[in-house]
Amino acid sequence: MSGFSLQYPSSRELTCGDLLAQSLKQLGVEVAFGLHGGHLDAFLVGCEMVGIRLVDTRHETVAVQAAERYSRMSTKPAYFSKERISFSNGLAGLATAYGDRSPILCITSSPPTRDTENNSLQGLVDQVVAARPITKFAHRVVAPEECPRIVSHALRIAQASPPGPVLLDFPIDVLFSPIHPKLISWGSITSSPTYPPGPHSEAIEAAAELIRNAKRPVIITGTGARSSEARKSIFKMAEKCDIPVFNSSKYASFTPQSPMLSEGTAGVLGRLTYANLARPDLILLLGARTGMFLGGRNGAIIPDKECALVQVDCDGGEIGRSLPIELGIVSDIEAFALAMNNRLETADYQGSVDKAWVQSVLGLSSAESPFESDAQESSSGLLHPYHAMKHVFSAVEPGSIVILDGGEAGAWAADLARYSKPSTVMTSTGYLGFLGTGFGYTLGSAIAAPNRKIVNIQGDGSAGFHLMELDTYKRFGLNVMTVIVNNSVWGMSINGQDIVYGTATSERPISSLDPGTEYDVVAKGLQNTSAKVSQIAEVQPTVTRFQAQKGPSCINLIVDRKPVHPITTLMVGLTDSPDAVVVPYYDNIPRAHYNV
Template sequence: MARIDGGQALVATLKRFGVDTIFTLHGGHLDCIYQAAVAEGFRIIDHRHEQAAGIAATGYARTTGKVGVAIVTAGGGVTNVVTAIANAYADCIGSVFIGGGPPLRDYDALPVNSGYDQLSVMGGITKWAHRVSHVERLPDLVGRAFHIAREGRPGPVYLDLPSDVLYALLEEGDIVYPSAMRVLPPAPAPSAVTAALELLRGAQRPVILAGGGVAYSAGSDLLNRFAELSGIPVMTNNKSRGSLPTDHPLWARGFGALGSAVGRGAGAPDVVLLLGARLGLYTGGRRKSVIPRDAKIIQVDISAEEIGRVRDVELGVVSDCREMLAALIAQAGNGPWSDRSAWVSGLRGDDAPKPPAPSAADGLTPGLVASTLASSVPADAILVLDGGETPAWFDGFAASLKPDRWLGHGYMGIMGEGLPLAVGAQTAHPDKRVICFSGDGAIGFNFAEFDTMVRHNLPVVVVVNNDQQWGMSAHGQDLIYGPGKRVASDLAATRYDVAASGFGAHAEYVASFEELGPALKRALESNRPACVNVMTKPVMNPITQRFMGLAAESLRSPEGKARVPYADVLEV
């Protein structure tokens, strides 16, 4: 009977769960996994930093609906991937992270790549973290990892593989591999559906705030059907953008547009269907929520503990979003829906004055670059945004016709995720164009991923908004302290195009508006990894003033309290 090692058993199990791609950075602890993966025809995308490998796995997951897999080596490899795992935890991205470890037999003897307890580091940033102590347990524990990562609220899990477990041998005939079982998602109680419909039908100004739960449950088709059946407008966030196409007459932009509607006199919502979206940063925070205090909230979430975060809700429903939408549609015909076209039009701002389009007369501004780029990319492109102000410039111009094609920041707001997210997305979708629009600060974190793109023939087009500063930081300091008092927020006029060319990428340098369109065209037509370095005029985006809150007016209130920036209207 044949004997195999733990690396072979691991790869055989991954294959049974539909895995054919691994994101990694080489470590000697992992070589038996690599050998087995190559033998099974896996694609191995090797990166230049473990953080990039982890983020790429989540980009793969976000654009496919599959579980992304990243494997890193012991010691520094595990600590380097912490940010990627924490980000996946905050944003509920189904992913399996595997870390090599020193031998169990030498655990307290300070062997190579050791010195701390890897498992304890992962405990607070994963749904489940476990150390495999016997090679015979490896297949069933990998199966458990996939089950936990994707069922219920998705999220990351971590498996620690000591090298003496990974290289140990076992009889192949004795292995019982786990099945890729699926659990039926929770459906709403009929009484909850009835109550939700009564609230929605009775509302004068209802709105649906659709979040990641819609995208993760593959519920966008049903969201479209229910919105059209009920006539209720839909707003989306970074994780759900495209779930209702941005050219749909019922799409009313992002959650923050609720505040703009109130300012225009369009009115405030009286009933909010919070569908797989969380109360927090993207609804305005605890003190400055875009949802009025007197609005009735119907909160639908697959996780019971999420319901009622920050504030009380009128009706909480523990359910998969797709199941909830299906149930709403099934009952929605039992009575008429009011004509709410005036509310939809007011919420969208159809009759409101439109801000002037960016003009070359104002110089090569970030807004002009964003609008030009948005009009240049294919309609089915996957768009990746990175930076502080840079994504906000692009948001107002880009279209999203389907879900899973807009990868923006989540709750952690980590800089530098753009390039690795683009690598993961392009690996998953070789037939699609992947465009990354990044600030010059963010691009520096994982810049060596141009090397990854070149080596693996991933034709991502990267456009750098090079305004020679950490835009949100610099403008925030100007707002609070006045001009001339910036600290650690200015950058050089770096030639990112030259650096990318050194890795073998197609490179373009743009210093005028006349050069921009042709440069973008050449980059797209090169069908190679490309860097378009655009030297832009530093202009503050309005999002920065909103983030500063009252601190932008003064760091002290009239009563003498301190105002806290980046914390809406917090005074202490």
């Protein structure tokens, strides 16, 4: 096959496992995350032979999440699971990747084909069937020589718009079977890559007209606009038209820089009314999905009246999913921004933007927080969470990658991460809201960007999911600093209960954790440099010291559970109206009235 030279082992036969590894290598895969399992040894040995790096975790879910995060930065990951029980452990990660549109390939193995329905080891669950609802494509490979064609097909599906996870299962007898070279089906394994969809010319004209007439336009970017080339083109358009740019809270990239890029995420648009500023009359959503990360349908971030909404997404099904739109464009974001810039260059652009409003909006994120004047320590002697996190980020190395996990811990960190001048801030909980995902995202980031420092922010609740991955960080010598914001409760849960049920009663079901848990001691046992920090004067020196060293570290940061973060109050949606039933985390529902 032209462009593909098979590598033959020197002391054994060429197997399907070898062919699988070589197919992935040919398609650009460089890293595989997962756990060892004898079912997959033929593949793992093949990976070693062709130079695919194997990164093993302490839990299968983390392996999928690491591949998901790696795909955000490198675009060509692979994840492998060992046997069926491991696949079941990894389902949560696969579901998150599906919800967040991450293009990853999951490789699993299963009992021999002759042993189906034979009470074989881990033969109960058909993982192809189980995976289909949460993948774009799931398939069992039963002919070894078909491997290159199917792998190429699966990866193209994963990367096609909209991207998402795919799964290939190889029964163990297939994976260990010798290959007949003349029977190999190569498919499109050496074909040139496909190009993403571009915008229609009429759509560009319509968008240009809306921008030209807008007085208060805003751009909100999401994960679909994460590539550096897309962002350069977006900033060129924004600077030409004087449009402020806001990252969504799901994915905030600060490289490259632009005078039109806000330091705050799109959430600060909710402050416009309180700042006596008019709200936007045009919003361009570029690769940013509506829903929980943009305020849902409550109008707090995206006005529900007197604001035109232009939504550009590679997935036509996302356009108008939850909000009415003025113009929908199915396109890759870079292709859209390039087309817009070409359109703007062909004619004299004369917009009507209120430049004073633009500068006021860009300054919203630097406005003083209402918590700034609070005491740095509470009356109980515990650290104020706002001040504790501000001191953390004031000492973080500029250009670091910040991963956010947890409830209120992640919310406090999101408000203050800008003090570290980060390259990227990513909320790991995603559209499914899974906690603990940050450990895998951190691992994937550290493997993809080994020259950057990674800051892994965890609440003490989310930390309990995958704390053993500190061992993984140590084994691979990763420059990861984990900060566990420890208030000994499920913060968003217990504070939400306070809001809904009042503080007069002490009944708080299953929302407390043990204040005696010493995360720093656990981290030390896992060979991470660690410290317990409970004094404000200790925060910055500890962060500075840990970031200056090589290898992983962990800070057990002791904070108070009060004050309540505003996001909790917003999400609970408490109201004095007798006609509404409060439904935490969602829109309130009208109370049913019956005539008696």
